[in-house]
Amino acid sequence: MRKTLALVALAAVCVLPGCATTGGRADDPFEAGNRVMFQINEPLVEYVAKPVAEVYTTIVPSFMRTAVTNYVNNIDDLFSIVNDALQGKWDKMGNDMGRVMINTGFGFGGLIDIASEAGIPRGMEDFGQTFGYWGIPQGPYLFIPLWGPTTVRDGTGSILRLLWSPTNEIPNVAARNVVYGLVTVNETPGVVDAWKLVDQAALDRYTFVRRAYLQRREYLVHDGKPPPEKDE
Amino acid sequence: MKLLRNLAGVVFAFVAVSAMAQEAPDALVKRVSQEVLGIIKSDPKVQAGDQARIREVVETKLLPYFDFERLTALAMGRNWRQASPEQQKQLVDQFRALLVRTYSGALTQYRDQTMDYKPLRADANATEVTVRTEVVRQGQAPVPIDYSMAKGSGWKVYDVIVGGVSLVTNYRDEFNEQIKSGGIDGLIKTLQAKNQSPK
Numbered sequence: 001m002r003k004t005l006a007l008v009a010l011a012a013v014c015v016l017p018g019c020a021t022t023g024g025r026a027d028d029p030f031e032a033g034n035r036v037m038f039q040i041n042e043p044l045v046e047y048v049a050k051p052v053a054e055v056y057t058t059i060v061p062s063f064m065r066t067a068v069t070n071y072v073n074n075i076d077d078l079f080s081i082v083n084d085a086l087q088g089k090w091d092k093m094g095n096d097m098g099r100v101m102i103n104t105g106f107g108f109g110g111l112i113d114i115a116s117e118a119g120i121p122r123g124m125e126d127f128g129q130t131f132g133y134w135g136i137p138q139g140p141y142l143f144i145p146l147w148g149p150t151t152v153r154d155g156t157g158s159i160l161r162l163l164w165s166p167t168n169e170i171p172n173v174a175a176r177n178v179v180y181g182l183v184t185v186n187e188t189p190g191v192v193d194a195w196k197l198v199d200q201a202a203l204d205r206y207t208f209v210r211r212a213y214l215q216r217r218e219y220l221v222h223d224g225k226p227p228p229e230k231d232e
Numbered sequence: 233m234k235l236l237r238n239l240a241g242v243v244f245a246f247v248a249v250s251a252m253a254q255e256a257p258d259a260l261v262k263r264v265s266q267e268v269l270g271i272i273k274s275d276p277k278v279q280a281g282d283q284a285r286i287r288e289v290v291e292t293k294l295l296p297y298f299d300f301e302r303l304t305a306l307a308m309g310r311n312w313r314q315a316s317p318e319q320q321k322q323l324v325d326q327f328r329a330l331l332v333r334t335y336s337g338a339l340t341q342y343r344d345q346t347m348d349y350k351p352l353r354a355d356a357n358a359t360e361v362t363v364r365t366e367v368v369r370q371g372q373a374p375v376p377i378d379y380s381m382a383k384g385s386g387w388k389v390y391d392v393i394v395g396g397v398s399l400v401t402n403y404r405d406e407f408n409e410q411i412k413s414g415g416i417d418g419l420i421k422t423l424q425a426k427n428q429s430p431k
Contacts, residue, residue: 200333201334204406
């Protein structure tokens with residue numbers, strides 16, 4: 001499973017430039033190809049994500065959905081420890097270590113987020129941010145169907161996150177697949193809500209999503225204090 | 233006696249107005265957001281999802297504190313000076329309408345969330361400040377919302393930054409793209425069409 005996943009992700013990153021045409025913006029050289037991917041994504045949101053989200057929120061009670069979210073967040077916090085360290089952010093690292101220990105130990109393997117109740121904030125550092133901190137440029141913007149907006153830098157980070165996820169180590173194949181499925185389905189309601197907002201706000205949904213994503217990542221890389229935007 | 237009472241009323245009104253004008257920007261954000269969220273939570277029409285009522289709340293309670301002229305000019309960037317006064321007026325009107333729609337839509341989804349207000353770090357006689365707030369939702373990461381505000385006759389918002397995503401910056405790309413393909417009139421047409429679409 002982990003190999004397939006990695007292959008699919010890598011293929012997506014490597015093949016996309018193939019459908020690129022020349023010209024366009026510096027941050028989105030593959031715009032033409034990305035727009036095709038964006039088009040492919042539309043029916044997937046409409047006819048897959050929306051119904052799945054509806055069924056999921058109807059049959060799975062909210063406390064269980066929160067538990068799945070907490071499980072994913074706990075693994076993110078684990079990776080955050082690594083990325084805090086790689087960026088020398090020791091305060092955040094302390095917080096994240098405390099969070100993972102408390103939530104894994106007393107919150108049934110991360111299903112309950114006791115640490116947030118106790119007021120320990122999440123560091124929320126990922127590999128993409130670490131690369132950015134080290135001065136690696138974001139690289140071309142990419143839009144991947146069902147995955148969403150990313151960049152070569154952030155996408156590489158996400159692949160590492162997938163490859164090294166503790167979920168991959170669950171010995172029972174059936175149980176592991178159930179977790180993969182739950183974690184994926186659990187994302188859909190949030191995704192659907194986000195698309196609703198984009199529908200309402202955007203003149204061109206592609207441009208809107210791209211700018212919002214790149215702004216958000218820039219903000220995260222700089223811990224909420226991005227350098228001022230150059231006003232053309 | 234009657235005259236005196238009238239006079240007292242006038243004086244009171246005057247004092248109230250000037251107190252408003254001198255209201256600190258963070259106090260203003262807190263007062264207005266609490267008022268709007270209070271209505272959203274308690275008004276039966278809003279609760280029932282009455283779009284017209286929600287828009288009315290946004291129009292009357294929120295919009296007076298937004299500087300749409302400046303917001304639009306910033307989103308237009310260097311294209312703003314190329315627009316005629318008539319085009320500028322249309323752009324401001326249409327952009328305003330779009331934001332009212334979007335904001336009303338977003339407020340409809342508002343449930344069980346609370347606002348946190350961060351202490352204002354600014355000089356006492358500053359004319360530009362950023363007011364920082366956070367929307368806190370049960371079981372989810374808090375979303376920071378910053379308001380860029382400038383002082384004129386009173387404090388007004390000219391940009392909203394949600395989780396690091398600036399409204400003005402986001403629309404600057406959108407506007408640029410529309411202007412590149414259809415000129416400023418093309419952008420106005422797109423905005424009009426968007427505002428008239430049923431969604």
